[in-house]
Amino acid sequence: MAYLVHRRRLTAEWGHCDPAGFVFHSRFFEYFDTSAWALFEAALGVAPPQLGATFDIVGIPLVDARARFMAPVHFGDTIEIHSTIGEFRRSSFQVQHRIWMGDTLVVEGSETRVWAAADKDDPAKLESRPIPPDVIARFAAP
Amino acid sequence: MAYLVHRRRLTAEWGHCDPAGFVFHSRFFEYFDTSAWALFEAALGVAPPQLGATFDIVGIPLVDARARFMAPVHFGDTIEIHSTIGEFRRSSFQVQHRIWMGDTLVVEGSETRVWAAADKDDPAKLESRPIPPDVIARFAAP
Amino acid sequence: MAYLVHRRRLTAEWGHCDPAGFVFHSRFFEYFDTSAWALFEAALGVAPPQLGATFDIVGIPLVDARARFMAPVHFGDTIEIHSTIGEFRRSSFQVQHRIWMGDTLVVEGSETRVWAAADKDDPAKLESRPIPPDVIARFAAP
Amino acid sequence: MAYLVHRRRLTAEWGHCDPAGFVFHSRFFEYFDTSAWALFEAALGVAPPQLGATFDIVGIPLVDARARFMAPVHFGDTIEIHSTIGEFRRSSFQVQHRIWMGDTLVVEGSETRVWAAADKDDPAKLESRPIPPDVIARFAAP
Numbered sequence: 293m294a295y296l297v298h299r300r301r302l303t304a305e306w307g308h309c310d311p312a313g314f315v316f317h318s319r320f321f322e323y324f325d326t327s328a329w330a331l332f333e334a335a336l337g338v339a340p341p342q343l344g345a346t347f348d349i350v351g352i353p354l355v356d357a358r359a360r361f362m363a364p365v366h367f368g369d370t371i372e373i374h375s376t377i378g379e380f381r382r383s384s385f386q387v388q389h390r391i392w393m394g395d396t397l398v399v400e401g402s403e404t405r406v407w408a409a410a411d412k413d414d415p416a417k418l419e420s421r422p423i424p425p426d427v428i429a430r431f432a433a434p
Numbered sequence: 435m436a437y438l439v440h441r442r443r444l445t446a447e448w449g450h451c452d453p454a455g456f457v458f459h460s461r462f463f464e465y466f467d468t469s470a471w472a473l474f475e476a477a478l479g480v481a482p483p484q485l486g487a488t489f490d491i492v493g494i495p496l497v498d499a500r501a502r503f504m505a506p507v508h509f510g511d512t513i514e515i516h517s518t519i520g521e522f523r524r525s526s527f528q529v530q531h532r533i534w535m536g537d538t539l540v541v542e543g544s545e546t547r548v549w550a551a552a553d554k555d556d557p558a559k560l561e562s563r564p565i566p567p568d569v570i571a572r573f574a575a576p
Numbered sequence: 577m578a579y580l581v582h583r584r585r586l587t588a589e590w591g592h593c594d595p596a597g598f599v600f601h602s603r604f605f606e607y608f609d610t611s612a613w614a615l616f617e618a619a620l621g622v623a624p625p626q627l628g629a630t631f632d633i634v635g636i637p638l639v640d641a642r643a644r645f646m647a648p649v650h651f652g653d654t655i656e657i658h659s660t661i662g663e664f665r666r667s668s669f670q671v672q673h674r675i676w677m678g679d680t681l682v683v684e685g686s687e688t689r690v691w692a693a694a695d696k697d698d699p700a701k702l703e704s705r706p707i708p709p710d711v712i713a714r715f716a717a718p
Numbered sequence: 719m720a721y722l723v724h725r726r727r728l729t730a731e732w733g734h735c736d737p738a739g740f741v742f743h744s745r746f747f748e749y750f751d752t753s754a755w756a757l758f759e760a761a762l763g764v765a766p767p768q769l770g771a772t773f774d775i776v777g778i779p780l781v782d783a784r785a786r787f788m789a790p791v792h793f794g795d796t797i798e799i800h801s802t803i804g805e806f807r808r809s810s811f812q813v814q815h816r817i818w819m820g821d822t823l824v825v826e827g828s829e830t831r832v833w834a835a836a837d838k839d840d841p842a843k844l845e846s847r848p849i850p851p852d853v854i855a856r857f858a859a860p
Contacts, residue, residue: 305610306624310448311455311509317780318449318751321744326589340590341652354743358784367453368625447752448766459638460605467602468731482732483794496601500642510767594732595739595793602733651737 294433295377298331304369314364320399321357324389327375328352328403331387335431347427350418352405355384359401369393380428383407383420436575437519440473446511456506462541463499466531469517470494470545473529477573489569492560494547497526501543511535522570525549525562578717579661582615588653598648604683605641608673611659612636612687615671619715631711634702636689639668643685653677664712667691667704720859721803724757730795740790746825747783750815753801754778754829757813761857773853776844778831781810785827795819806854809833809846 302323310316329340338346365371371393378386384406391399407427411417444465452458471482480488507513513535520528526548533541549569553559586607594600613624622630649655655675662670668690675683691711695701728749736742755766764772791797797819804812810832817825833853837843 305606306452306613307458307460307606307609309453311451311453312777312779313453314779316449316751317783318744318747321747322589322591325591325742325744329590339652341650351738353738353740353790354787356784356786357743358782360782361780364779366625368623447748448755449748449751454635454637456637458609459641460602460609463602463605464731464733467600467733471732481794483792493596495596495598495648496645498642498644499601500640502640503638506637508767510765590736591742591744593737595735595737597737600733 295431296331296335296433297374297376298327298334299372299374300327300330301370301372304365304367304371306367309367312364313366315366317359317361320359320361320391320401323373323391324357324359324375324387324401324403325354327373327389328387328405331375331377336427337430347424349407349409349421351408353408353418354403354405356404357401359389359399361399363393363396363398365391365393365398371398377431378402380423380431383422385423437573438473438477438575439516439518440469440476441514441516442469442472443512443514446507446509446513448509451509454506455508457508459501459503462501462503462533462543465515465533466499466501466517466529466543466545467496469515469531470529470547473517473519478569479572489549489566491549491551491563493550495550495560496545496547498546499543501531501541503541505535505538505540507533507535507540513540519573520544522565522573525564527565579715580615580619580717581658581660582611582618583656583658584611584614585654585656588649588651588655590651593651596648597650599650601643601645604643604645604675604685607657607675608641608643608659608671608685608687609638611657611673612671612689615659615661620711621714631708633691633693633705635692637692637702638687638689640688641685643673643683645683647677647680647682649675649677649682655682661715662686664707664715667706669707721857722757722761722859723800723802724753724760725798725800726753726756727796727798730791730793730797732793735793738790739792741792743785743787746785746787746817746827749799749817750783750785750801750813750827750829751780753799753815754813754831757801757803762853763856773833773850775833775835775847777834779834779844780829780831782830783827785815785825787825789819789822789824791817791819791824797824803857804828806849806857809848811849 308319374390378388387403407423408418411419450461516532520530529545549565550560553561592603658674662672671687691707692702693705695703734745800816804814813829833849834844835847837845
């Protein structure tokens with residue numbers, strides 16, 4: 293199945309760069325997170341803060357994140373983040389992110405997130421829930 | 435009145451520094467925030483997450499923050515943050531922070547925070563409350 | 577003198593918000609910093625990483641930053657940052673920032689920065705330099 | 719071969735936590751980075767800012783980072799980060815990090831870093847270099 297790809301452009305900010313002059317790696321995980329929310333908004337038509345109430349979940353908490361850094365990004369560089377679903381599993385899913393600078397792939401990574409609701413017996417705990425088929429369907433590439 | 439001074443040491447981290455090699459200024463506001471919580475814990479003997487429940491407030495939200503940066507702090511430099519109450523007003527207070535590197539004052543700043551509870555009629559709104567005298571008393575220097 | 581106003585829109589990101597659900601204050605100082613660079617680019621037509629080489633300076637280091645937080649900004653809120661020169665002094669200047677959410681002024685702050693070059697005798701040290709009149713002239717409102 | 723384990727304690731800060739009340743995941747990558755530098759300092763007896771000059775490299779840039787998040791860490795929670803070498807390869811190495819809250823493993827991750835020097839022909843480029851055997855030897859568990 294081909295999934296919708298969300299794209300956004302960013303310019304690397306001074307405060308995101310380290311003494312080597314490169315975007316510090318933790319910032320890419322921030323970029324991924326924001327792109328994941330934006331992908332959900334693009335697919336589902338629901339603003340991120342309303343995601344929980346709309347689908348009766350508490351959120352889409354992250355359980356795994358990883359990235360490979362192939363080329364440095366400097367202050368002022370313009371990058372484009374392409375984000376898409378890598379896989380839907382029963383109650384979790386993987387979001388893939390690729391960051392391009394022109395034609396060069398500079399960072400590649402993924403996030404695994406859970407479709408999570410509050411436990412009925414203990415609302416302070418989360419439990420995973422099956423992702424509704426109509427949610428999955430809306431991520432299909434147009 | 436002389437107030438308790440909280441001191442803590444920090445080493446400037448790589449990811450906190452910018453391409454000039456200096457701690458990026460937003461990080462000092464993070465340091466101030468953490469020192470403000472630590473000052474409260476030292477004075478009141480209450481762990482920060484329990485502050486709200488203990489004093490029937492929702493928190494001590496920040497309404498003003500400022501800092502002067504007098505000398506750069508580099509990756510690996512050890513600094514000491516001294517934090518104390520500048521002033522208690524009726525329902526707000528000022529926390530003063532001075533950051534020393536050896537005998538050199540490198541950053542000086544302050545935060546103004548409000549003693550805030552939920553509005554009775556609209557719990558989503560905050561309203562300031564008078565700071566209890568026994569809270570103020572516990573900040574006296576020993 | 578009326579100065580150019582730079583405006584940019586931002587959406588508050590999940591990772592910028594604290595457990596109260598509001599954008600954590602240090603992030604606003606990051607927003608200010610990025611807007612200051614963008615104002616310079618808009619006025620001078622020089623990409624931020626080339627600012628130093630173009631004007632024979634090492635940068636525009638910050639020596640003072642302050643902000644008043646008048647209303648909270650939540651995850652997903654769209655804000656608009658308006659940035660302009662508050663004042664040019666001989667070798668320093670003040671940048672004023674106002675953050676609007678619709679018609680509500682939610683944050684107001686300023687940065688003081690220095691027009692700084694390397695000391696001739698000790699390149700590791702910075703010294704302030706007079707801001708060239710033609711630099712100042714380019715910040716005039718159109 | 720058994721390698722030295724570096725341990726440090728941290729308390730989760732307010733500004734590190736997201737609206738769910740948990741430490742935001744990008745912060746764990748900051749914690750990993752700081753622990754990696756501290757592990758190097760513990761093994762080599764060289765302060766991180768002097769690492770480059772001491773070993774004639776420009777640094778130990780990150781090329782891969784990953785983490786699994788098994789349980790949330792809340793504001794005020796005390797965690798302990800255990801960091802050690804997972805593997806030395808010819809010119810790169812893996813650092814493993816485990817974060818414990820009491821007896822519970824809450825985050826597990828790794829970083830792959832390169833022993834990198836400036837390219838002789840183009841100092842703006844980095845090239846990997848073989849890790850000296852005496853560097854590796856100093857990471858042996860005592």
